[in-house]
Amino acid sequence: MANRRQFLAGLLATGLTPKTTWADAGGPTYLSAAAKPDGSFVLCGIDAACNILFELPLPTRGHAAAAHPSRPEAVAFARRPGTFAMIIDCVTGESSALLDAPAGRHFYGHGAFSADGTWLFTTENDYEAGEGRIGVWDATRGYARVDEFSSGGIGPHDIKRLSGSDMLVVANGGIDTHPDSGRTKLNIPTMVPNLAYVADGKVLETAELPPEWHKNSIRHLAVARDGQVAFGMQWQGDKLEPALVGVHQTGAELRLLSAPADALREMQAYVGSIAFTDDDRQVVVTSPRGGIVQTYDVDAEALIGETRLTDVCGVALADGGVLTSTGTGALVHLNGTRAETRSIAQLQWDNHLVRLDA
Amino acid sequence: MKHIILSVALSFTSFPVMAQTQDIVDGHILPRFAALAETGAALSDAATADCAATSAPLRDAYNTAFDAWIAVSHLRFGPAEVDDRAFAMAFWPDSRGSTPKALGALIRAADPIAESAEAYADVSVAARGFYAMEFLLYDEPISTAGDDAYRCQLTQTVADDIAQVTAAIYADWEADYTANLTGPSDLYRTETEALQEMFKALSTGLQFTSESRLGRPLGTFDAPKPRRAEAWRSGRSARNVELSLVSLRDLAERLSEGDATLLAAFDVALTRLETLDDPIFAGVAEPQNRFKVEVIQQAVNDIRDIAAQDLGPKLGVAAGFNSLDGD
DSSP: HHHHHHHHHHHHHHSOOOOOOOGGGOSSEEEEEEEOOOOOOOOEEEEETOOOOEEESSSEEEEEEEEOOOSSEEEEEEEOOOOEEEHHHETTOOOEEEOOTTTTEEEEEEEEOOOOOOOEEEEEEEETTTTEEEEEEEEETTTEEEEEEEEESSEEEEEEEESSSSOOOEOOOOOOOGGTTTTTTTGGGGGEEEEEEEEHHHHHHHEOOOOGGTTEEEEEEETTTTOOEEEEEEEEEOOSOOOOOEEEEETSEEEEBBBHHHHHHHHHTOOOEEEOOOTTTTEEEEEEETTEEEEETTTTEEEEEEEEEEEEEEEEEEEEEEEEEESSEEEEEEEEEEEEEEEEEEEEEEEEEEEETT | OHHHHHHHHHHHHHHHHHHHHHHIIIIIIIIHHHHHHHHHHHHHHHHHOOOTOOOOOHHHHHHHHHHHHHHHOOSSGGGTTTHHHHHHHHOOOOOTOOHHHHHHHHHHTOOOOGOOHHTTTTTTTTSHHHHHHHHHHOOOOOOGSSHHHHHHHHHHHHHHHHHHHHHHHHHHHHIIIHHHHSSSOOOOOOOOHHHHHHHHHHHHHHIIIIIIIHHHHHOOSSSSOGGGTTTTTTTTTHHHHHHHHHHHHHHHHHHTTSSSSHHHHHHHHHHHHHTTOOOOGGGSSSSSHHHEEEEEEEEHHHHHHHIIIHHHTTTTOOOTTTTTTTO
């Protein structure tokens, strides 16, 4: 079914529509949502030198974005519990489609494309059932809703595609919420977060934390080229969290990356974003609450450095390190403990910095 | 001589902050948890004396204890979080109707787990605490379901469980948590960390009152949900908003050392609530009355903004675009 659809879609794409590419949009390296000084919201394209290439209006506050692998199209997601996502043509700046969450669903603010760009997958809440769903949208047919399947847990947040494959990894945060009571957490005593690997609409593997750490909500993901997945957590228990960062490879156990208690405390129980460095050997996490960036070594399974940065949240791979974004408008390149501010905009960068080729 | 003057000066500079934590513990936290334990025990006594759902003394004791719970419902750290005690006392919002389902199943099966509070501690949190008790006393059909004798025992056990859990929370505060908080301790290394914990209690308490206590019945303009109001069966919805705001105001006053702007914002919300003649927010479906509830919610959100933008930074809590977002 999917193959036939892909085939027809492929014909359609090659035969009938003039093709634009990301180069036509100025060749952005990153996407990020932001707030402007006048209180309006935009999605921005940013190049490798940290210049802002475009600024496209969004109707409400964004969260994360997803970039189509070939077409210059971005999906901007409203912040949780939003019920819409906007497809933006990054060449014309026009909205080319609007994704409305089906009745009884809301988005969590993250999504990922299939390797060939045919399908968009979105994390969603089936809030009457209290179950996580992955929505499937056909990018070749104006982002028509075509299917959905279980996310393998409750409260799916981030979703990423494993490098070089069509396997998706989902961070099921474990927290049950219902839009009728905002972001009130309904099931902290019984929450069980997990990492779920899904392909072809089926959950193939889930990995959970040890039971005593079940209140560590797995929220954000980064993927390495070797298939390793790094995850950032948000501790929902009372005081003294065990760790906030971990790595995992399918078929293996979750590995937590440790930090001294005082350093962990600086994170204020909260990881906002996560990224691998260039060589995939280090994981960088941000905490806007702590105003701090921490770098962990994957092999040593331990914290190796930290940098203070006010209201930092977004982080993504960059040449020679990572690029971070802040709610004060800064884009800051980090290499080890060396921080270099590359640009400061009259914008408040929102939550996630999304790298296009990642 | 110089040395002595210096050490005196140092002790004076650090003293006021410790005094602030001590003041919050002695003036805000301990008396409220003491009242909760006391009224929780009285509720259990009343249920033992007369377990009938319609019993006036039992309903009085229940409402008095529930009042005491609402006044501590924002203090979700330390003893209230041990073994998820606060969740066991207050399973709400119950978006999927778990409480009536769980109670209905117990009653239908006449499940012997209700024979003692000790055993009952293992049932689903949805069947425990003040919100479950509300169904047993005020809900039709739960208050008349099944066998009278079983329901009587269930009511007594839920009350006894409330008495035991609220006693345990207070005992832990007295035993060591007060010392932890007024530390320094492993949990709170500095007074600032202790005050930040209180600030978090203040802001999450305000958020809960805005999003759940007021937001749930409001729903949307097109789909108002009066039956999602908190404790509407016992007629307590607006009362709970008031009690929570009064208690949060007391905490805010101590935490901000009497910040006039912040306290005035509380007073706006409380005054608006006072003029609302709609104890269970039943009017949210009518535009005129809905507006009155919306402006109360707006007033609570104004308090939240002032707390986040003014008070938070004074206590070292970042008020950034991302740090306040939380996702």
